[in-house]
Amino acid sequence: MFHPLPASIPRARVADIATFAPAGRLTNADLAKMVETSDEWIVQRTGIRERSIANGDQFASDLCLEAVQRLRERTGSLERVDMVIAATSTADYVFPSLAAQVQFGANLPHAGAFDVGAACAGFPYALNVASALVSSGQAREVLVIGGEVMTKALDYTDRSTCILFGDGAGAALVVPANDQSYIERCTYACDGEGGKYLYRTNIRHDIAGTEDDSGLLRQSGSDVYKWAVRRISEAIREMLAAENLTADDIDWFIPHSANLRIVEALCARTGITRERTLTSIEHYGNTSTASIPLAMMPALEDGRIKRGDRLLLYGFGGGLVHAGTLLRW
Ligand code: UT7
Numbered sequence: 001m002f003h004p005l006p007a008s009i010p011r012a013r014v015a016d017i018a019t020f021a022p023a024g025r026l027t028n029a030d031l032a033k034m035v036e037t038s039d040e041w042i043v044q045r046t047g048i049r050e051r052s053i054a055n056g057d058q059f060a061s062d063l064c065l066e067a068v069q070r071l072r073e074r075t076g077s078l079e080r081v082d083m084v085i086a087a088t089s090t091a092d093y094v095f096p097s098l099a100a101q102v103q104f105g106a107n108l109p110h111a112g113a114f115d116v117g118a119a120c121a122g123f124p125y126a127l128n129v130a131s132a133l134v135s136s137g138q139a140r141e142v143l144v145i146g147g148e149v150m151t152k153a154l155d156y157t158d159r160s161t162c163i164l165f166g167d168g169a170g171a172a173l174v175v176p177a178n179d180q181s182y183i184e185r186c187t188y189a190c191d192g193e194g195g196k197y198l199y200r201t202n203i204r205h206d207i208a209g210t211e212d213d214s215g216l217l218r219q220s221g222s223d224v225y226k227w228a229v230r231r232i233s234e235a236i237r238e239m240l241a242a243e244n245l246t247a248d249d250i251d252w253f254i255p256h257s258a259n260l261r262i263v264e265a266l267c268a269r270t271g272i273t274r275e276r277t278l279t280s281i282e283h284y285g286n287t288s289t290a291s292i293p294l295a296m297m298p299a300l301e302d303g304r305i306k307r308g309d310r311l312l313l314y315g316f317g318g319g320l321v322h323a324g325t326l327l328r329w
Pocket of ligand 1: 120161
């Protein structure tokens with residue numbers, strides 16, 4: 001587990017975020033026409049009612065550029081952005097990176113660009129790296145993006161995975177901190193031996209003795225479920241303890257929206273109340289790297305999240321990897 005440098009070094013903060021989800025909707029009733037499932041099963045087991053779905057010629061870069069345009073409207077300018085970091089598992093191409101496409105499409109001529117491959121944990125992973133770049137002075141401002149077209153990587157004959165995921169994008173601007181607003185702690189972790197439980201094959205067509213050249217998402221749901229509840233609750237407790245905080249010190253908990261039952265179990269095991277927990281699962285499904293910003297956006301827009309509030313963002317997913325960002329908004 002990574003522990004940041006002492007508080008005496010300059011810190012970074014998240015200045016603002018923006019999101020975009022495509023207009024197309026895929027409901028549980030639509031899925032029940034495609035595989036043997038039901039609205040009742042999906043709602044009970046996952047909390048998902050519907051998800052956004054990109055159309056045939058909408059790709060992750062299109063969703064990200066929409067989110068970046070909205071961020072630009074909220075922040076006024078992205079002129080000082082020196083780096084674009086895109087977290088994704090469904091980039092348009094292996095290369096050019098999604099970040100490079102955004103750098104070009106959003107006209108950020110002075111920025112470097114790279115993708116982070118940390119599956120559903122990608123948003124906090126990318127935020128943490130952005131925080132380090134700004135803190136160290138390697139970048140003035142960093143544009144962090146989580147963008148996915150998960151529905152293009154699903155097997156719509158596999159009812160255990162196709163009901164879970166949806167499409168969307170979120171963008172965040174990371175800048176130097178001020179007294180009220182700063183990133184307090186960044187953590188990263190990996191349990192690589194669990195990689196076989198959640199994967200998409202690429203150049204190599206076998207994993208842990210299983211052949212699969214489909215390039216589609218495969219998951220052993222119950223293994224990932226058990227790991228997430230046990231390991232992520234433990235990691236969150238460790239993270240709070242390292243800062244001498246209790247669950248009551250967290251104003252808003254924004255875990256990756258993988259499954260509402262997982263979120264509820266994390267709340268129960270960490271002591272963070274459900275009322276102070278934000279999710280995007282019900283109307284977007286699991287949008288991987290976009291799920292955390294999609295969960296935050298409504299609470300920012302209606303004023304529930306206030307400047308100075310303490311937020312705990314926590315992502316987890318394929319790898320198996322996880323990461324947390326503790327911050328003052
Ligand atoms: O973002 C990355 C991290 N990913 C996750 O966090 C996902 C973690 N896993 C999960 O969310 C859950 O494991 C699932 C939602 C995928 C599955 O829920 P579950 O309660 O763990 O169900 P299960 O896999 O234990 O399956 C129970 C039953 C099985 O039938 P049998 O063997 O008991 O007859 C499945 O075949 O439910 C069946 N089933 C379904 N039935 C109706 C699986 N998917 C469906 C479905 N509709 N869509």
